[in-house]
Amino acid sequence: MRLSGKLNGNIIIIEKHGIEELYNTSFYGRPRDGTLELSLAEGAYLLYLEKITVWFEGEELDFKLFFTKASSLVKNFELLYIVYKDLRERGYYVQPSVTGFRVYPRGGHPGKTPAEFFVLITSERIPLLLPDLKMHIETVDNLKKRLVLAIVDEESDITFYEVKKTVLSGTCELKLDCSISRASLLEDRVIVWDSQVSNLLHNHGFFGKPMDEGHLQLSLVESCYLLDTGVLEIVKRDNKRLDFESFSGAASRIESDFMIKYRAYEKLRNSGLVPKTGFKFGTHFRVYRKFEGISGISHSDYLVHAVQHDHIFSLQQLSRAVRLANSVRKEMIYAAVDQQVDFLFIGRMRL
Amino acid sequence: MRLSGKLNGNIIIIEKHGIEELYNTSFYGRPRDGTLELSLAEGAYLLYLEKITVWFEGEELDFKLFFTKASSLVKNFELLYIVYKDLRERGYYVQPSVTGFRVYPRGGHPGKTPAEFFVLITSERIPLLLPDLKMHIETVDNLKKRLVLAIVDEESDITFYEVKKTVLSGTCELKLDCSISRASLLEDRVIVWDSQVSNLLHNHGFFGKPMDEGHLQLSLVESCYLLDTGVLEIVKRDNKRLDFESFSGAASRIESDFMIKYRAYEKLRNSGLVPKTGFKFGTHFRVYRKFEGISGISHSDYLVHAVQHDHIFSLQQLSRAVRLANSVRKEMIYAAVDQQVDFLFIGRMRL
Incomplete structure (x- = not known):
C-alpha cells in the first residue's frame, strides 16, 4: 500500500503513517505536527520507488507530471534529485541543509549521530564564486563538518570534491650567504652573470635554471623575491637599477597577474616550501615540501595556482586541474590572495 | 685559435676560415661571398663555446655584453638562444627558417638531407592565435615537413609539441529504428520518458544517461542531434514544441558556446565516432572510436575541445590539456569550427 501525500508549495505532506514507515525506518523527511514533511527531491525518489502517491488539487501526479512540476518550482531540481538519489542508493541518510544536503556517516543516522558532510550541489555550467565558496567553508568549519562539492555534468554524472582550508609548510631554510650580486632584466627573464652566485642560488635554494x-x-617571481630579500640587485639593459616597486611594475606589465603570483610565491617561500614553475601542469607553481639541496631533489608535492580574492572558478577548469594533479600524485591547492594568502585544498573524493 | 667575427646588424660575419672550420664540419651558419654568416643565436652559442670572438665598432664583446646587445636587437632572443642551444646539444643540426628553425633529422645535415622539422618558438606568456597556427601548419604541410611548437616556460624549460591536422573516424553506425518519441526540456537537460526509446538510445547509440x-x-548537444535527425521531438514544460532553431537558441542561452560544441559533436557523430561529455577531463568531449553496443564499451580514445576559428590559445591551458590527455592515454584534439570543422592533433613530443 502506497502512502498518500499532498503537494503543498515546495513540500509534500504525508499522512500520519508516514512517520512510522518512512522516517522511523529509513529517515526520509521530517516529522511535524503528527505528519511527515518531504522535500521535492525526497518525494520524487519515493514516487520512483512507488512508496508514495502525490496529489495536487485533487489530481494524482505520476512521475513525469510530478518531476516536471517540481522542476518548475525549485531551481536546479534535476540536480538535487540526481545527487539525492545517488547518495541514498549508496546507503547514506540525507537531510536538507543550507548548502543542499547534510549527509550522515556510514552507520549513522539522524537522532543517533551528527551529520558528517555538508554537500553543496552545483552544475558544471554554473560558475563558482570564490567568496561564496569561502563563506561555505567557514560555515561548515564552524559546525565542525566537512564540505563536499557535488558537481553534476551535462550528462548527469556526479563528481564529488572535498574542499577545505589548509596550512602548508616545508623544510627549506634559506641561507644565502653571499654579497649582493648584480643581475640583468632582459625582456621577460633575469640573468645572473656571476658564476659563484649562480651556483649558490641554484644549488642551495633551487632558484632559476x-x-x-x-x-x-x-623567473620574474624568483628575481623579485631575491631583490626583496637583498640577495640581488637588478639592472635593465641600460644598467639602470630597478627597486622593488619599479621591478614589480615592469613584471606586472609582462604578466598581468604578476602581483598575485608573487604574493603566493612569497608566502610559500616564507613557509619553508620551494615553489618552481608549474607550467607543464598548467598551474602557476609546483611546490616541493622537502628540500635540502639540489642533488637530493625528488618529486614535488603540490600544484598551487594563485587566484584573486574575488575569483570566479569555471568548474570545467577546476575539474581539469584537480584531475591532472591527481594523475601526477600531487595535491591541488588554490592560493586565495587578499590581505593575506589562504590555501584551499580541493581534491576528488569517493563518498 | 678563436675565429674572429664582426657584428653587422643582425648577423655576424666570420672570416673565410669559418667556412671550413664551422660550416663544413658542424654546419654552423651559411657561407656567402667567401665569408660565413651567423645568426645571433648561433653567434652566442659559439661565443659560449669559445670558438669565436665578436667585435663591434672596434671593441670586443664578451658573452654578457654580446647577449645583452643581441637581446635588444632581436625580439625573444633569449628564447631563440635557449632552444637553439638545447637542439644543438642534443645533436641536431639547425638552420634558421620562417617559423624559427629548420631541424635536420638525426644522421642528416644541410646539403645531405632535407630538414625534417620546422620549429616554431614561443614563450608560455605569448598567446597563440589559431589562425596563425593554421597558417604555419599549412606552410609546413606544403613543404612536407613536420611542425613542432617549442614552448619556453618562465624558468626556461622547453616543452616540444607536434601539431598537425588529422582526420578522425570510428565504427559506430547509428540505426535507431523507432517511431519519433517525445522528450521534455527541463531547465538545462532533456528527459526521455518512454522506456523503450530510452533503452534503445542508450544501448545502441550511447546517448544520455x-x-x-x-x-x-x-545533454543539450545529444538532444539537438536527435532532434535534427528526426528521432525525437522536444517540448518545453508547457508542452510547446521546439524546432531545431528554437531548441538551439534555447541551448545557446544556457551555454554560450553551444553552437560550436554542437558543430563538433555533429561532425564526430557523422564520422562514426561516439562523443560523450569530457567534463571530468576539462574538455568538451571524450570520444570513443569503437562502439558496437553499450555492453562492450571500453576506454575512450580522444579528448576533443571545440574552439572558434579565431580562438586564442593560452599556452598554459594548452599545456594542461595535453598533459592531462597523455596522463590518461588519450590524444588531445582541438576541433576548429569554421565553415567546416577541422581537427588538430597536439601532442607532447620528445625530440
Missing part, C-alpha cells in the same frame, strides 16, 4: 655553466636564468 | 529504469537524461 642554469643557462650554461656560470649563467643562471631566473 | 539513465536517470533510473525507464527515464533517460540527454
Whole structure:
C-alpha cells in the first residue's frame, strides 16, 4: 500500500503513517505536527520507488507530471534529485541543509549521530564564486563538518570534491650567504652573470635554471623575491637599477597577474616550501615540501595556482586541474590572495 | 685559435676560415661571398663555446655584453638562444627558417638531407592565435615537413609539441529504428520518458544517461542531434514544441558556446565516432572510436575541445590539456569550427 501525500508549495505532506514507515525506518523527511514533511527531491525518489502517491488539487501526479512540476518550482531540481538519489542508493541518510544536503556517516543516522558532510550541489555550467565558496567553508568549519562539492555534468554524472582550508609548510631554510650580486632584466627573464652566485642560488635554494655553466636564468617571481630579500640587485639593459616597486611594475606589465603570483610565491617561500614553475601542469607553481639541496631533489608535492580574492572558478577548469594533479600524485591547492594568502585544498573524493 | 667575427646588424660575419672550420664540419651558419654568416643565436652559442670572438665598432664583446646587445636587437632572443642551444646539444643540426628553425633529422645535415622539422618558438606568456597556427601548419604541410611548437616556460624549460591536422573516424553506425518519441526540456537537460526509446538510445547509440529504469537524461548537444535527425521531438514544460532553431537558441542561452560544441559533436557523430561529455577531463568531449553496443564499451580514445576559428590559445591551458590527455592515454584534439570543422592533433613530443 502506497502512502498518500499532498503537494503543498515546495513540500509534500504525508499522512500520519508516514512517520512510522518512512522516517522511523529509513529517515526520509521530517516529522511535524503528527505528519511527515518531504522535500521535492525526497518525494520524487519515493514516487520512483512507488512508496508514495502525490496529489495536487485533487489530481494524482505520476512521475513525469510530478518531476516536471517540481522542476518548475525549485531551481536546479534535476540536480538535487540526481545527487539525492545517488547518495541514498549508496546507503547514506540525507537531510536538507543550507548548502543542499547534510549527509550522515556510514552507520549513522539522524537522532543517533551528527551529520558528517555538508554537500553543496552545483552544475558544471554554473560558475563558482570564490567568496561564496569561502563563506561555505567557514560555515561548515564552524559546525565542525566537512564540505563536499557535488558537481553534476551535462550528462548527469556526479563528481564529488572535498574542499577545505589548509596550512602548508616545508623544510627549506634559506641561507644565502653571499654579497649582493648584480643581475640583468632582459625582456621577460633575469640573468645572473656571476658564476659563484649562480651556483649558490641554484644549488642551495633551487632558484632559476642554469643557462650554461656560470649563467643562471631566473623567473620574474624568483628575481623579485631575491631583490626583496637583498640577495640581488637588478639592472635593465641600460644598467639602470630597478627597486622593488619599479621591478614589480615592469613584471606586472609582462604578466598581468604578476602581483598575485608573487604574493603566493612569497608566502610559500616564507613557509619553508620551494615553489618552481608549474607550467607543464598548467598551474602557476609546483611546490616541493622537502628540500635540502639540489642533488637530493625528488618529486614535488603540490600544484598551487594563485587566484584573486574575488575569483570566479569555471568548474570545467577546476575539474581539469584537480584531475591532472591527481594523475601526477600531487595535491591541488588554490592560493586565495587578499590581505593575506589562504590555501584551499580541493581534491576528488569517493563518498 | 678563436675565429674572429664582426657584428653587422643582425648577423655576424666570420672570416673565410669559418667556412671550413664551422660550416663544413658542424654546419654552423651559411657561407656567402667567401665569408660565413651567423645568426645571433648561433653567434652566442659559439661565443659560449669559445670558438669565436665578436667585435663591434672596434671593441670586443664578451658573452654578457654580446647577449645583452643581441637581446635588444632581436625580439625573444633569449628564447631563440635557449632552444637553439638545447637542439644543438642534443645533436641536431639547425638552420634558421620562417617559423624559427629548420631541424635536420638525426644522421642528416644541410646539403645531405632535407630538414625534417620546422620549429616554431614561443614563450608560455605569448598567446597563440589559431589562425596563425593554421597558417604555419599549412606552410609546413606544403613543404612536407613536420611542425613542432617549442614552448619556453618562465624558468626556461622547453616543452616540444607536434601539431598537425588529422582526420578522425570510428565504427559506430547509428540505426535507431523507432517511431519519433517525445522528450521534455527541463531547465538545462532533456528527459526521455518512454522506456523503450530510452533503452534503445542508450544501448545502441550511447546517448544520455539513465536517470533510473525507464527515464533517460540527454545533454543539450545529444538532444539537438536527435532532434535534427528526426528521432525525437522536444517540448518545453508547457508542452510547446521546439524546432531545431528554437531548441538551439534555447541551448545557446544556457551555454554560450553551444553552437560550436554542437558543430563538433555533429561532425564526430557523422564520422562514426561516439562523443560523450569530457567534463571530468576539462574538455568538451571524450570520444570513443569503437562502439558496437553499450555492453562492450571500453576506454575512450580522444579528448576533443571545440574552439572558434579565431580562438586564442593560452599556452598554459594548452599545456594542461595535453598533459592531462597523455596522463590518461588519450590524444588531445582541438576541433576548429569554421565553415567546416577541422581537427588538430597536439601532442607532447620528445625530440
